[in-house]
Amino acid sequence: QSYAYNFAASAAARVGAAYIKAAEHDFTVSTDSILAAVTPATRIVFVCNPGNPTGTGIRNAELLRLRAALAQDVLLVIDQAYGEFDDQDPGPIFALVARGDTVVLRTLSKAYGLAGARVGWGVFPPSVAAEVRKMQNSNQVTMASLAMAVAAVEDQAYMRETVARTTQIRDRFAHDLRSAGYHVPESRTNFVLIGFSSTAAAQAAERTLRGADIIVRGLGGYGLTDCLRATVGPQEMMDRALRILIDMPSA
Template identity: 55%
Template sequence: MIRPVPHVAAMAPYALADLGSDMTSMAQNESAFPPSPRALAAARGAVTQALLYPDPDWIDLRHAIAETHDLDPDMILCGAGSMELIGCLIRAYAGDGRAVLGTEYSYAFAASAALQAQAVYRQVPESGLTVSIDAILDSVTPDVVLVFLCNPGNPTGTMVPNAEILRLRDDLPEHVLLVVDQAYAEFCDASNDPSGIFALAQRGDTVILRTFSKAYGLAGARVGWSCFPLAIAAQVRKLLNPNNIATASQMMAAAAIRDRAHMREMVRKTEAIRDPFANRCRALGIDVPHSHTNFVLLRFGDANQATEVDQTLKRAGLLMRGMAGYGLPDCLRATICDAPVMEHAASVLKGALS
């Protein structure tokens, strides 16, 4: 029998949400609204280039990102979703007994990527489902080389102010690389100015990750990007797949980020549905942390109640994401969908809990 290498054999597959063909998915944190019309037009225009390999350096896309966020385009790398960038970054800097430090309810793929790299992965307790900067600092040991911070958090939806992240960077040892995953940052950029976080990359010790999958409505295009210190970008670039992002996806993303007005309107519409839904859930006795994302975390009385509610939702054709894999068996995560779906979900929840 041909055997895999031991560390791969010991790994569990990365768990995505279960999807039913006859169900309305509220499990994937996809956008409730379509992408910019400019992005759709760009995709149609890309069809004639399908015979050619895509631009391996994402030149137009990098410049569109740089113009939007006032960044040096040479500091930007693009990936097939931010997952590719996370995996390559951890492989480049962890492994061989080196440790990656995440938080208790941080994005689970960071742990999977650490296992792939044969790195040690440790979780720091959160406080009230919110990242604790002091707990992170207290948990840094000599073998820690990378701290992975998801802000806003997934699956919690909670956020720490950027001023706290600046404090974290100032107090971390110089040899520790800080990675800030901001997949949902567009939902809080207006109140949490990101310029100071991007400026950390200039110091040479911080990486900032973002994605087009959420606020820009391009989950199916698979485009993520990151602002890297130049020396770190050079190492990570070695591990990225050549021609990793299809031409149509590059063109859609570049058009989408240039249409900031559309993105902001989609964020506003999402929030206008999210907050009343969260308040209706709280009125039913469900604990719902304030969310800074396009989803809400619903915390029930115990794991049994969460399971019963989940089954009721499924019978009604609604699929939320169970959170037992994150150590939150009493929780379901609900992606914000269009208003009729959220109205249906609120009604089913009321019936299940009455």
């Protein structure tokens, strides 16, 4: 996909593999574009859903259609780092792993708030898991991080409450930005992508927000120089950011 998590490109470069991007439609993954980009040499298809840095998502049916159309010797890797923010039942996607040709990745860095602990997890076919273990760093996740991870996973009610509150703040922020003339794709994550009229407008907004102690992320590394990514924070902070953006001369 055009704007998939950049680490996928870095990992491909590290092993000398060709990395091919598939066009997206309005910052959203296109199954048809991915299938059109597949060649007999394709070995791995990587899909970030919900997307990063776009925040958009596709329905499970599209992922199932993608898997069905791919050859069995093509490994489908579905990155669901923001999966807890998606309103879809994850069951059908996890069930794909039983085929032996699909991997689903998750993390505790987003909905569980453990970014500093660096704990992730995934569901792998046994044959793939065996190869992944060969590449793992010998310095595993610390005991402290594992203890935090266990405590976080066991408190599902708190996670769901956090996701619900974050979603509420996110949707209000996105709605108000759209009303002010900004292009904001529908997000299924804990952040919103804000499209500006130009690269200069995005840079000016970033500087103004930073001056107000509000940090947003520029996306030049993804080729989205006219966009900023804003992670959802407390309501008061999002309201301050909104007021600043509404007052900007160019949306």
